[in-house]
Amino acid sequence: MTRTGSDVSLEPGRPFDEPWQAEAFALAVQLHRQGVFSWSEWSATLGAEIAKLEAVGDEDYFRCWLNAVETLVARKGLASQDELAGIAAAWADAYRDTPHGEPVRLGRPAP
Amino acid sequence: MxxxxxxxxxxxxxxxxxxxxxxxxxxxxxxxxxxxxxxxVYEHQVGPHNGARVVARAWTDPAFRERLREDATAAIGELGFLGMQGEHMVALENTERVHNVVVCTLCSCYPWSVLGLPPAWYKSHAYRSRVVMEPRAVLREFGLDVPEEVEVRVWDSTAELRYLVVPRRPAGTDHLDEEALAALVTRDSMVGTAVLPDVDGGTGT
Known part of the structure:
Protein backbone atom coordinates (compact mmCIF):
# COMPACT_ATOMS: atom_id res chain seq x y z
CA MET A 1 0.00 0.00 0.00
CA THR A 2 1.35 3.40 -0.85
CA ARG A 3 0.89 6.23 1.58
CA THR A 4 0.78 9.87 0.70
CA GLY A 5 2.66 12.52 2.62
CA SER A 6 -0.35 13.13 4.81
CA ASP A 7 -2.67 10.99 6.82
CA VAL A 8 -4.63 8.87 4.37
CA SER A 9 -6.55 7.08 7.05
CA LEU A 10 -10.25 6.75 6.43
CA GLU A 11 -10.88 7.36 10.10
CA PRO A 12 -11.83 10.94 10.81
CA GLY A 13 -9.34 10.86 13.66
CA ARG A 14 -9.47 13.56 16.25
CA PRO A 15 -10.34 16.82 14.59
CA PHE A 16 -9.59 18.77 17.76
CA ASP A 17 -6.47 18.80 19.91
CA GLU A 18 -8.12 20.42 22.91
CA PRO A 19 -11.71 20.62 24.17
CA TRP A 20 -11.93 24.41 23.80
CA GLN A 21 -11.36 24.03 20.06
CA ALA A 22 -14.34 21.70 19.79
CA GLU A 23 -16.47 24.02 21.89
CA ALA A 24 -15.53 27.06 19.82
CA PHE A 25 -16.30 25.10 16.64
CA ALA A 26 -19.73 24.02 17.86
CA LEU A 27 -20.59 27.52 19.11
CA ALA A 28 -20.03 28.97 15.64
CA VAL A 29 -22.17 26.28 14.00
CA GLN A 30 -24.97 26.79 16.50
CA LEU A 31 -24.91 30.60 16.17
CA HIS A 32 -25.21 30.16 12.42
CA ARG A 33 -28.07 27.69 12.78
CA GLN A 34 -29.95 30.11 14.94
CA GLY A 35 -29.60 32.72 12.25
CA VAL A 36 -27.15 34.99 14.05
CA PHE A 37 -25.00 35.10 10.90
CA SER A 38 -24.94 33.56 7.43
CA TRP A 39 -22.25 31.06 6.58
CA SER A 40 -20.87 33.46 3.96
CA GLU A 41 -20.45 36.09 6.65
CA TRP A 42 -18.76 33.45 8.78
CA SER A 43 -16.32 32.47 6.02
CA ALA A 44 -15.44 36.07 5.28
CA THR A 45 -14.81 36.79 8.96
CA LEU A 46 -12.78 33.64 9.50
CA GLY A 47 -10.79 34.32 6.33
CA ALA A 48 -9.99 37.82 7.55
CA GLU A 49 -8.84 36.51 10.94
CA ILE A 50 -6.66 33.89 9.26
CA ALA A 51 -5.10 36.51 6.99
CA LYS A 52 -4.45 38.77 9.99
CA LEU A 53 -2.58 36.10 11.96
CA GLU A 54 -0.77 34.74 8.91
CA ALA A 55 0.59 38.21 8.28
CA VAL A 56 2.48 37.90 11.56
CA GLY A 57 3.50 34.30 10.97
CA ASP A 58 0.94 32.71 13.27
CA GLU A 59 -0.97 29.71 11.95
CA ASP A 60 -3.06 28.75 14.94
CA TYR A 61 -6.25 27.82 13.13
CA PHE A 62 -8.55 27.55 16.12
CA ARG A 63 -7.27 30.82 17.57
CA CYS A 64 -8.48 32.39 14.30
CA TRP A 65 -11.75 30.52 14.66
CA LEU A 66 -12.26 31.82 18.20
CA ASN A 67 -11.32 35.36 17.14
CA ALA A 68 -13.94 35.14 14.40
CA VAL A 69 -16.65 34.00 16.84
CA GLU A 70 -15.84 36.88 19.19
CA THR A 71 -15.77 39.38 16.32
CA LEU A 72 -19.19 38.31 15.07
CA VAL A 73 -20.73 38.08 18.52
CA ALA A 74 -19.61 41.67 19.17
CA ARG A 75 -20.72 42.84 15.71
CA LYS A 76 -24.19 41.40 16.28
CA GLY A 77 -24.42 43.15 19.64
CA LEU A 78 -24.65 39.91 21.62
CA ALA A 79 -21.61 40.46 23.83
CA SER A 80 -18.84 43.05 23.64
CA GLN A 81 -15.14 42.24 23.81
CA ASP A 82 -14.98 44.02 27.18
CA GLU A 83 -17.84 41.98 28.60
CA LEU A 84 -16.22 38.77 27.41
CA ALA A 85 -12.84 39.72 28.86
CA GLY A 86 -14.53 40.51 32.18
CA ILE A 87 -16.25 37.12 32.33
CA ALA A 88 -13.05 35.31 31.35
CA ALA A 89 -11.20 37.07 34.20
CA ALA A 90 -14.02 36.21 36.62
CA TRP A 91 -13.76 32.55 35.62
CA ALA A 92 -9.99 32.60 36.17
CA ASP A 93 -10.56 34.03 39.67
CA ALA A 94 -13.23 31.45 40.37
CA TYR A 95 -10.77 28.65 39.57
CA ARG A 96 -8.09 30.14 41.80
CA ASP A 97 -10.54 30.65 44.67
CA THR A 98 -12.12 27.22 44.54
CA PRO A 99 -10.51 24.46 46.60
CA HIS A 100 -9.38 21.46 44.64
CA GLY A 101 -12.11 18.91 44.14
CA GLU A 102 -15.00 21.33 44.44
CA PRO A 103 -17.02 22.46 41.45
CA VAL A 104 -15.97 25.85 40.15
CA ARG A 105 -18.77 28.40 40.16
CA LEU A 106 -18.69 31.81 38.65
CA GLY A 107 -18.90 34.20 41.59
CA ARG A 108 -20.30 37.47 40.35
CA PRO A 109 -23.52 39.40 40.62
CA ALA A 110 -26.02 38.75 37.87
CA PRO A 111 -25.74 41.45 35.20
CA MET B 1 -5.17 25.14 59.57
CA VAL B 41 -22.19 14.80 15.17
CA TYR B 42 -18.79 16.12 14.13
CA GLU B 43 -16.71 14.07 16.52
CA HIS B 44 -18.48 10.77 16.04
CA GLN B 45 -20.86 10.67 13.11
CA VAL B 46 -19.71 12.48 9.99
CA GLY B 47 -16.44 11.68 8.32
CA PRO B 48 -14.89 10.45 5.09
CA HIS B 49 -16.86 7.20 5.36
CA ASN B 50 -19.86 9.23 4.15
CA GLY B 51 -18.04 10.44 1.06
CA ALA B 52 -16.72 6.95 0.43
CA ARG B 53 -20.30 5.69 0.20
CA VAL B 54 -21.15 8.39 -2.34
CA VAL B 55 -18.14 7.44 -4.46
CA ALA B 56 -18.83 3.70 -4.29
CA ARG B 57 -22.46 4.29 -5.27
CA ALA B 58 -21.35 6.42 -8.21
CA TRP B 59 -19.01 3.62 -9.36
CA THR B 60 -21.69 0.94 -9.20
CA ASP B 61 -24.91 2.71 -10.08
CA PRO B 62 -24.86 4.59 -13.41
CA ALA B 63 -28.21 6.26 -12.73
CA PHE B 64 -26.90 7.60 -9.42
CA ARG B 65 -23.75 8.77 -11.14
CA GLU B 66 -25.85 10.68 -13.61
CA ARG B 67 -27.84 12.32 -10.80
CA LEU B 68 -24.59 13.16 -9.02
CA ARG B 69 -23.40 14.95 -12.16
CA GLU B 70 -26.68 16.82 -12.56
CA ASP B 71 -27.28 17.84 -8.96
CA ALA B 72 -24.75 16.59 -6.44
CA THR B 73 -26.50 18.23 -3.49
CA ALA B 74 -29.66 16.22 -4.15
CA ALA B 75 -27.87 12.98 -5.04
CA ILE B 76 -25.75 13.10 -1.88
CA GLY B 77 -28.90 13.96 0.05
CA GLU B 78 -30.42 10.67 -1.16
CA LEU B 79 -27.85 8.90 1.02
CA GLY B 80 -28.86 11.02 3.97
CA PHE B 81 -25.87 13.35 3.97
CA LEU B 82 -27.23 16.84 4.16
CA GLY B 83 -25.18 19.99 4.30
CA MET B 84 -25.33 21.98 7.52
CA GLN B 85 -24.82 25.43 6.06
CA GLY B 86 -27.09 25.25 3.05
CA GLU B 87 -24.09 24.84 0.79
CA HIS B 88 -24.28 23.60 -2.77
CA MET B 89 -22.30 20.44 -3.55
CA VAL B 90 -20.51 19.73 -6.81
CA ALA B 91 -19.01 16.33 -7.66
CA LEU B 92 -15.79 16.40 -9.71
CA GLU B 93 -15.08 13.18 -11.54
CA ASN B 94 -11.49 12.28 -12.19
CA THR B 95 -10.89 10.77 -15.62
CA GLU B 96 -8.00 9.55 -17.72
CA ARG B 97 -7.44 13.12 -18.82
CA VAL B 98 -8.40 15.24 -15.81
CA HIS B 99 -7.33 15.16 -12.18
CA ASN B 100 -9.27 17.43 -9.81
CA VAL B 101 -7.99 18.88 -6.56
CA VAL B 102 -9.86 21.02 -4.05
CA VAL B 103 -8.74 23.91 -1.84
CA CYS B 104 -10.23 26.82 0.05
CA THR B 105 -7.85 29.71 -0.49
CA LEU B 106 -9.78 32.05 1.81
CA CYS B 107 -10.20 29.94 4.92
CA SER B 108 -11.19 26.31 5.29
CA CYS B 109 -14.46 25.65 3.42
CA TYR B 110 -14.75 21.89 3.09
CA PRO B 111 -17.59 19.45 2.38
CA TRP B 112 -18.26 18.59 6.02
CA SER B 113 -21.32 16.44 5.34
CA VAL B 114 -19.32 13.95 3.28
CA LEU B 115 -15.76 14.32 4.61
CA GLY B 116 -16.15 15.52 8.19
CA LEU B 117 -13.79 18.24 9.36
CA PRO B 118 -10.70 19.11 7.31
CA PRO B 119 -7.25 17.77 8.17
CA ALA B 120 -4.61 20.23 9.38
CA TRP B 121 -2.80 20.40 6.04
CA TYR B 122 -5.98 21.52 4.25
CA LYS B 123 -6.11 24.55 6.55
CA SER B 124 -2.41 25.33 6.33
CA HIS B 125 -1.13 28.49 4.69
CA ALA B 126 1.28 26.44 2.57
CA TYR B 127 -1.43 24.31 0.97
CA ARG B 128 -3.92 27.14 0.48
CA SER B 129 -1.40 29.48 -1.07
CA ARG B 130 0.56 27.03 -3.19
CA VAL B 131 -1.84 24.49 -4.64
CA VAL B 132 -3.38 27.03 -7.03
CA MET B 133 -0.02 28.29 -8.27
CA GLU B 134 1.86 25.02 -8.53
CA PRO B 135 -0.57 22.13 -8.14
CA ARG B 136 1.73 19.48 -9.61
CA ALA B 137 4.55 20.35 -7.23
CA VAL B 138 2.21 20.27 -4.23
CA LEU B 139 0.69 16.96 -5.31
CA ARG B 140 4.17 15.52 -5.71
CA GLU B 141 4.78 16.37 -2.07
CA PHE B 142 1.74 14.24 -1.27
CA GLY B 143 3.43 11.44 -3.16
CA LEU B 144 1.23 11.88 -6.21
CA ASP B 145 2.91 12.31 -9.56
CA VAL B 146 0.28 13.35 -12.08
CA PRO B 147 1.39 12.44 -15.63
CA GLU B 148 2.04 15.39 -17.93
CA GLU B 149 -0.77 14.38 -20.27
CA VAL B 150 -3.31 14.62 -17.46
CA GLU B 151 -4.72 18.09 -16.85
CA VAL B 152 -4.81 19.19 -13.20
CA ARG B 153 -7.83 21.32 -12.30
CA VAL B 154 -7.85 23.18 -8.99
CA TRP B 155 -11.20 24.16 -7.48
CA ASP B 156 -11.50 26.91 -4.89
CA SER B 157 -14.28 26.23 -2.39
CA THR B 158 -16.52 28.92 -0.96
CA ALA B 159 -19.13 29.16 1.76
CA GLU B 160 -21.80 28.38 -0.85
CA LEU B 161 -19.97 25.87 -3.03
CA ARG B 162 -18.21 22.70 -1.84
CA TYR B 163 -16.56 20.05 -3.95
CA LEU B 164 -16.24 16.30 -3.66
CA VAL B 165 -13.72 14.61 -5.93
CA VAL B 166 -14.85 11.26 -7.31
CA PRO B 167 -11.60 9.34 -7.75
CA ARG B 168 -11.17 6.82 -10.56
CA ARG B 169 -12.20 3.32 -9.67
CA PRO B 170 -9.08 1.19 -9.14
CA ALA B 171 -8.40 -1.68 -11.52
CA GLY B 172 -8.95 -5.15 -10.11
CA THR B 173 -12.16 -4.25 -8.29
CA ASP B 174 -14.76 -5.70 -10.67
CA HIS B 175 -15.70 -8.40 -8.19
CA LEU B 176 -16.24 -6.04 -5.26
CA ASP B 177 -19.63 -4.89 -4.03
CA GLU B 178 -20.49 -1.34 -3.03
CA GLU B 179 -19.53 -1.81 0.61
CA ALA B 180 -16.15 -3.34 -0.21
CA LEU B 181 -15.52 -0.57 -2.73
CA ALA B 182 -16.37 2.12 -0.17
CA ALA B 183 -13.71 0.65 2.12
CA LEU B 184 -11.07 1.43 -0.52
CA VAL B 185 -11.89 5.12 -0.84
CA THR B 186 -9.63 7.41 1.18
CA ARG B 187 -10.26 10.92 2.38
CA ASP B 188 -7.36 12.38 0.42
CA SER B 189 -8.58 10.78 -2.80
CA MET B 190 -11.83 12.73 -2.35
CA VAL B 191 -9.94 16.00 -1.91
CA GLY B 192 -7.73 15.17 -4.86
CA THR B 193 -4.38 14.93 -3.10
CA ALA B 194 -4.24 11.15 -3.63
CA VAL B 195 -5.38 8.55 -6.13
CA LEU B 196 -6.49 5.04 -5.30
CA PRO B 197 -4.02 2.25 -5.96
CA ASP B 198 -5.08 -0.64 -8.15
CA VAL B 199 -6.04 -3.82 -6.37
CA ASP B 200 -4.22 -7.06 -7.05
CA GLY B 201 -7.21 -9.14 -7.89
CA GLY B 202 -8.17 -12.65 -8.70
CA THR B 203 -4.90 -14.51 -8.82
CA GLY B 204 -4.75 -15.25 -5.11
CA THR B 205 -1.22 -14.02 -4.63
Whole structure:
Protein backbone atom coordinates (compact mmCIF):
# COMPACT_ATOMS: atom_id res chain seq x y z
CA MET A 1 0.00 0.00 0.00
CA THR A 2 1.35 3.40 -0.85
CA ARG A 3 0.89 6.23 1.58
CA THR A 4 0.78 9.87 0.70
CA GLY A 5 2.66 12.52 2.62
CA SER A 6 -0.35 13.13 4.81
CA ASP A 7 -2.67 10.99 6.82
CA VAL A 8 -4.63 8.87 4.37
CA SER A 9 -6.55 7.08 7.05
CA LEU A 10 -10.25 6.75 6.43
CA GLU A 11 -10.88 7.36 10.10
CA PRO A 12 -11.83 10.94 10.81
CA GLY A 13 -9.34 10.86 13.66
CA ARG A 14 -9.47 13.56 16.25
CA PRO A 15 -10.34 16.82 14.59
CA PHE A 16 -9.59 18.77 17.76
CA ASP A 17 -6.47 18.80 19.91
CA GLU A 18 -8.12 20.42 22.91
CA PRO A 19 -11.71 20.62 24.17
CA TRP A 20 -11.93 24.41 23.80
CA GLN A 21 -11.36 24.03 20.06
CA ALA A 22 -14.34 21.70 19.79
CA GLU A 23 -16.47 24.02 21.89
CA ALA A 24 -15.53 27.06 19.82
CA PHE A 25 -16.30 25.10 16.64
CA ALA A 26 -19.73 24.02 17.86
CA LEU A 27 -20.59 27.52 19.11
CA ALA A 28 -20.03 28.97 15.64
CA VAL A 29 -22.17 26.28 14.00
CA GLN A 30 -24.97 26.79 16.50
CA LEU A 31 -24.91 30.60 16.17
CA HIS A 32 -25.21 30.16 12.42
CA ARG A 33 -28.07 27.69 12.78
CA GLN A 34 -29.95 30.11 14.94
CA GLY A 35 -29.60 32.72 12.25
CA VAL A 36 -27.15 34.99 14.05
CA PHE A 37 -25.00 35.10 10.90
CA SER A 38 -24.94 33.56 7.43
CA TRP A 39 -22.25 31.06 6.58
CA SER A 40 -20.87 33.46 3.96
CA GLU A 41 -20.45 36.09 6.65
CA TRP A 42 -18.76 33.45 8.78
CA SER A 43 -16.32 32.47 6.02
CA ALA A 44 -15.44 36.07 5.28
CA THR A 45 -14.81 36.79 8.96
CA LEU A 46 -12.78 33.64 9.50
CA GLY A 47 -10.79 34.32 6.33
CA ALA A 48 -9.99 37.82 7.55
CA GLU A 49 -8.84 36.51 10.94
CA ILE A 50 -6.66 33.89 9.26
CA ALA A 51 -5.10 36.51 6.99
CA LYS A 52 -4.45 38.77 9.99
CA LEU A 53 -2.58 36.10 11.96
CA GLU A 54 -0.77 34.74 8.91
CA ALA A 55 0.59 38.21 8.28
CA VAL A 56 2.48 37.90 11.56
CA GLY A 57 3.50 34.30 10.97
CA ASP A 58 0.94 32.71 13.27
CA GLU A 59 -0.97 29.71 11.95
CA ASP A 60 -3.06 28.75 14.94
CA TYR A 61 -6.25 27.82 13.13
CA PHE A 62 -8.55 27.55 16.12
CA ARG A 63 -7.27 30.82 17.57
CA CYS A 64 -8.48 32.39 14.30
CA TRP A 65 -11.75 30.52 14.66
CA LEU A 66 -12.26 31.82 18.20
CA ASN A 67 -11.32 35.36 17.14
CA ALA A 68 -13.94 35.14 14.40
CA VAL A 69 -16.65 34.00 16.84
CA GLU A 70 -15.84 36.88 19.19
CA THR A 71 -15.77 39.38 16.32
CA LEU A 72 -19.19 38.31 15.07
CA VAL A 73 -20.73 38.08 18.52
CA ALA A 74 -19.61 41.67 19.17
CA ARG A 75 -20.72 42.84 15.71
CA LYS A 76 -24.19 41.40 16.28
CA GLY A 77 -24.42 43.15 19.64
CA LEU A 78 -24.65 39.91 21.62
CA ALA A 79 -21.61 40.46 23.83
CA SER A 80 -18.84 43.05 23.64
CA GLN A 81 -15.14 42.24 23.81
CA ASP A 82 -14.98 44.02 27.18
CA GLU A 83 -17.84 41.98 28.60
CA LEU A 84 -16.22 38.77 27.41
CA ALA A 85 -12.84 39.72 28.86
CA GLY A 86 -14.53 40.51 32.18
CA ILE A 87 -16.25 37.12 32.33
CA ALA A 88 -13.05 35.31 31.35
CA ALA A 89 -11.20 37.07 34.20
CA ALA A 90 -14.02 36.21 36.62
CA TRP A 91 -13.76 32.55 35.62
CA ALA A 92 -9.99 32.60 36.17
CA ASP A 93 -10.56 34.03 39.67
CA ALA A 94 -13.23 31.45 40.37
CA TYR A 95 -10.77 28.65 39.57
CA ARG A 96 -8.09 30.14 41.80
CA ASP A 97 -10.54 30.65 44.67
CA THR A 98 -12.12 27.22 44.54
CA PRO A 99 -10.51 24.46 46.60
CA HIS A 100 -9.38 21.46 44.64
CA GLY A 101 -12.11 18.91 44.14
CA GLU A 102 -15.00 21.33 44.44
CA PRO A 103 -17.02 22.46 41.45
CA VAL A 104 -15.97 25.85 40.15
CA ARG A 105 -18.77 28.40 40.16
CA LEU A 106 -18.69 31.81 38.65
CA GLY A 107 -18.90 34.20 41.59
CA ARG A 108 -20.30 37.47 40.35
CA PRO A 109 -23.52 39.40 40.62
CA ALA A 110 -26.02 38.75 37.87
CA PRO A 111 -25.74 41.45 35.20
CA MET B 1 -5.17 25.14 59.57
CA UNK B 2 -6.85 23.97 56.43
CA UNK B 3 -4.56 23.50 53.47
CA UNK B 4 -6.76 23.93 50.41
CA UNK B 5 -5.09 23.34 47.11
CA UNK B 6 -6.82 25.70 44.78
CA UNK B 7 -7.31 25.05 41.11
CA UNK B 8 -5.29 26.27 38.17
CA UNK B 9 -7.45 28.18 35.74
CA UNK B 10 -7.76 26.71 32.22
CA UNK B 11 -5.71 28.17 29.38
CA UNK B 12 -6.50 31.72 28.20
CA UNK B 13 -8.12 30.28 25.07
CA UNK B 14 -10.30 27.94 27.10
CA UNK B 15 -11.32 30.84 29.35
CA UNK B 16 -12.34 32.90 26.34
CA UNK B 17 -14.56 30.08 25.09
CA UNK B 18 -16.01 29.67 28.56
CA UNK B 19 -16.78 33.39 28.68
CA UNK B 20 -18.57 33.18 25.31
CA UNK B 21 -20.59 30.18 26.43
CA UNK B 22 -21.46 31.81 29.74
CA UNK B 23 -22.79 35.02 28.22
CA UNK B 24 -24.49 33.46 25.21
CA UNK B 25 -26.29 30.85 27.31
CA UNK B 26 -27.19 33.39 29.99
CA UNK B 27 -28.65 35.68 27.35
CA UNK B 28 -30.64 32.88 25.78
CA UNK B 29 -28.75 33.05 22.48
CA UNK B 30 -27.53 29.46 22.48
CA UNK B 31 -28.85 26.28 23.99
CA UNK B 32 -25.97 24.33 25.56
CA UNK B 33 -27.59 21.02 24.64
CA UNK B 34 -27.71 22.00 20.98
CA UNK B 35 -24.00 22.81 21.12
CA UNK B 36 -23.27 19.40 22.64
CA UNK B 37 -25.34 17.72 19.93
CA UNK B 38 -23.29 19.43 17.20
CA UNK B 39 -20.10 18.20 18.81
CA UNK B 40 -21.38 14.66 18.88
CA VAL B 41 -22.19 14.80 15.17
CA TYR B 42 -18.79 16.12 14.13
CA GLU B 43 -16.71 14.07 16.52
CA HIS B 44 -18.48 10.77 16.04
CA GLN B 45 -20.86 10.67 13.11
CA VAL B 46 -19.71 12.48 9.99
CA GLY B 47 -16.44 11.68 8.32
CA PRO B 48 -14.89 10.45 5.09
CA HIS B 49 -16.86 7.20 5.36
CA ASN B 50 -19.86 9.23 4.15
CA GLY B 51 -18.04 10.44 1.06
CA ALA B 52 -16.72 6.95 0.43
CA ARG B 53 -20.30 5.69 0.20
CA VAL B 54 -21.15 8.39 -2.34
CA VAL B 55 -18.14 7.44 -4.46
CA ALA B 56 -18.83 3.70 -4.29
CA ARG B 57 -22.46 4.29 -5.27
CA ALA B 58 -21.35 6.42 -8.21
CA TRP B 59 -19.01 3.62 -9.36
CA THR B 60 -21.69 0.94 -9.20
CA ASP B 61 -24.91 2.71 -10.08
CA PRO B 62 -24.86 4.59 -13.41
CA ALA B 63 -28.21 6.26 -12.73
CA PHE B 64 -26.90 7.60 -9.42
CA ARG B 65 -23.75 8.77 -11.14
CA GLU B 66 -25.85 10.68 -13.61
CA ARG B 67 -27.84 12.32 -10.80
CA LEU B 68 -24.59 13.16 -9.02
CA ARG B 69 -23.40 14.95 -12.16
CA GLU B 70 -26.68 16.82 -12.56
CA ASP B 71 -27.28 17.84 -8.96
CA ALA B 72 -24.75 16.59 -6.44
CA THR B 73 -26.50 18.23 -3.49
CA ALA B 74 -29.66 16.22 -4.15
CA ALA B 75 -27.87 12.98 -5.04
CA ILE B 76 -25.75 13.10 -1.88
CA GLY B 77 -28.90 13.96 0.05
CA GLU B 78 -30.42 10.67 -1.16
CA LEU B 79 -27.85 8.90 1.02
CA GLY B 80 -28.86 11.02 3.97
CA PHE B 81 -25.87 13.35 3.97
CA LEU B 82 -27.23 16.84 4.16
CA GLY B 83 -25.18 19.99 4.30
CA MET B 84 -25.33 21.98 7.52
CA GLN B 85 -24.82 25.43 6.06
CA GLY B 86 -27.09 25.25 3.05
CA GLU B 87 -24.09 24.84 0.79
CA HIS B 88 -24.28 23.60 -2.77
CA MET B 89 -22.30 20.44 -3.55
CA VAL B 90 -20.51 19.73 -6.81
CA ALA B 91 -19.01 16.33 -7.66
CA LEU B 92 -15.79 16.40 -9.71
CA GLU B 93 -15.08 13.18 -11.54
CA ASN B 94 -11.49 12.28 -12.19
CA THR B 95 -10.89 10.77 -15.62
CA GLU B 96 -8.00 9.55 -17.72
CA ARG B 97 -7.44 13.12 -18.82
CA VAL B 98 -8.40 15.24 -15.81
CA HIS B 99 -7.33 15.16 -12.18
CA ASN B 100 -9.27 17.43 -9.81
CA VAL B 101 -7.99 18.88 -6.56
CA VAL B 102 -9.86 21.02 -4.05
CA VAL B 103 -8.74 23.91 -1.84
CA CYS B 104 -10.23 26.82 0.05
CA THR B 105 -7.85 29.71 -0.49
CA LEU B 106 -9.78 32.05 1.81
CA CYS B 107 -10.20 29.94 4.92
CA SER B 108 -11.19 26.31 5.29
CA CYS B 109 -14.46 25.65 3.42
CA TYR B 110 -14.75 21.89 3.09
CA PRO B 111 -17.59 19.45 2.38
CA TRP B 112 -18.26 18.59 6.02
CA SER B 113 -21.32 16.44 5.34
CA VAL B 114 -19.32 13.95 3.28
CA LEU B 115 -15.76 14.32 4.61
CA GLY B 116 -16.15 15.52 8.19
CA LEU B 117 -13.79 18.24 9.36
CA PRO B 118 -10.70 19.11 7.31
CA PRO B 119 -7.25 17.77 8.17
CA ALA B 120 -4.61 20.23 9.38
CA TRP B 121 -2.80 20.40 6.04
CA TYR B 122 -5.98 21.52 4.25
CA LYS B 123 -6.11 24.55 6.55
CA SER B 124 -2.41 25.33 6.33
CA HIS B 125 -1.13 28.49 4.69
CA ALA B 126 1.28 26.44 2.57
CA TYR B 127 -1.43 24.31 0.97
CA ARG B 128 -3.92 27.14 0.48
CA SER B 129 -1.40 29.48 -1.07
CA ARG B 130 0.56 27.03 -3.19
CA VAL B 131 -1.84 24.49 -4.64
CA VAL B 132 -3.38 27.03 -7.03
CA MET B 133 -0.02 28.29 -8.27
CA GLU B 134 1.86 25.02 -8.53
CA PRO B 135 -0.57 22.13 -8.14
CA ARG B 136 1.73 19.48 -9.61
CA ALA B 137 4.55 20.35 -7.23
CA VAL B 138 2.21 20.27 -4.23
CA LEU B 139 0.69 16.96 -5.31
CA ARG B 140 4.17 15.52 -5.71
CA GLU B 141 4.78 16.37 -2.07
CA PHE B 142 1.74 14.24 -1.27
CA GLY B 143 3.43 11.44 -3.16
CA LEU B 144 1.23 11.88 -6.21
CA ASP B 145 2.91 12.31 -9.56
CA VAL B 146 0.28 13.35 -12.08
CA PRO B 147 1.39 12.44 -15.63
CA GLU B 148 2.04 15.39 -17.93
CA GLU B 149 -0.77 14.38 -20.27
CA VAL B 150 -3.31 14.62 -17.46
CA GLU B 151 -4.72 18.09 -16.85
CA VAL B 152 -4.81 19.19 -13.20
CA ARG B 153 -7.83 21.32 -12.30
CA VAL B 154 -7.85 23.18 -8.99
CA TRP B 155 -11.20 24.16 -7.48
CA ASP B 156 -11.50 26.91 -4.89
CA SER B 157 -14.28 26.23 -2.39
CA THR B 158 -16.52 28.92 -0.96
CA ALA B 159 -19.13 29.16 1.76
CA GLU B 160 -21.80 28.38 -0.85
CA LEU B 161 -19.97 25.87 -3.03
CA ARG B 162 -18.21 22.70 -1.84
CA TYR B 163 -16.56 20.05 -3.95
CA LEU B 164 -16.24 16.30 -3.66
CA VAL B 165 -13.72 14.61 -5.93
CA VAL B 166 -14.85 11.26 -7.31
CA PRO B 167 -11.60 9.34 -7.75
CA ARG B 168 -11.17 6.82 -10.56
CA ARG B 169 -12.20 3.32 -9.67
CA PRO B 170 -9.08 1.19 -9.14
CA ALA B 171 -8.40 -1.68 -11.52
CA GLY B 172 -8.95 -5.15 -10.11
CA THR B 173 -12.16 -4.25 -8.29
CA ASP B 174 -14.76 -5.70 -10.67
CA HIS B 175 -15.70 -8.40 -8.19
CA LEU B 176 -16.24 -6.04 -5.26
CA ASP B 177 -19.63 -4.89 -4.03
CA GLU B 178 -20.49 -1.34 -3.03
CA GLU B 179 -19.53 -1.81 0.61
CA ALA B 180 -16.15 -3.34 -0.21
CA LEU B 181 -15.52 -0.57 -2.73
CA ALA B 182 -16.37 2.12 -0.17
CA ALA B 183 -13.71 0.65 2.12
CA LEU B 184 -11.07 1.43 -0.52
CA VAL B 185 -11.89 5.12 -0.84
CA THR B 186 -9.63 7.41 1.18
CA ARG B 187 -10.26 10.92 2.38
CA ASP B 188 -7.36 12.38 0.42
CA SER B 189 -8.58 10.78 -2.80
CA MET B 190 -11.83 12.73 -2.35
CA VAL B 191 -9.94 16.00 -1.91
CA GLY B 192 -7.73 15.17 -4.86
CA THR B 193 -4.38 14.93 -3.10
CA ALA B 194 -4.24 11.15 -3.63
CA VAL B 195 -5.38 8.55 -6.13
CA LEU B 196 -6.49 5.04 -5.30
CA PRO B 197 -4.02 2.25 -5.96
CA ASP B 198 -5.08 -0.64 -8.15
CA VAL B 199 -6.04 -3.82 -6.37
CA ASP B 200 -4.22 -7.06 -7.05
CA GLY B 201 -7.21 -9.14 -7.89
CA GLY B 202 -8.17 -12.65 -8.70
CA THR B 203 -4.90 -14.51 -8.82
CA GLY B 204 -4.75 -15.25 -5.11
CA THR B 205 -1.22 -14.02 -4.63
Missing amino acids: SEHRHQDPPSPMALRVKALETLLVERGVVDPEAVDAILD
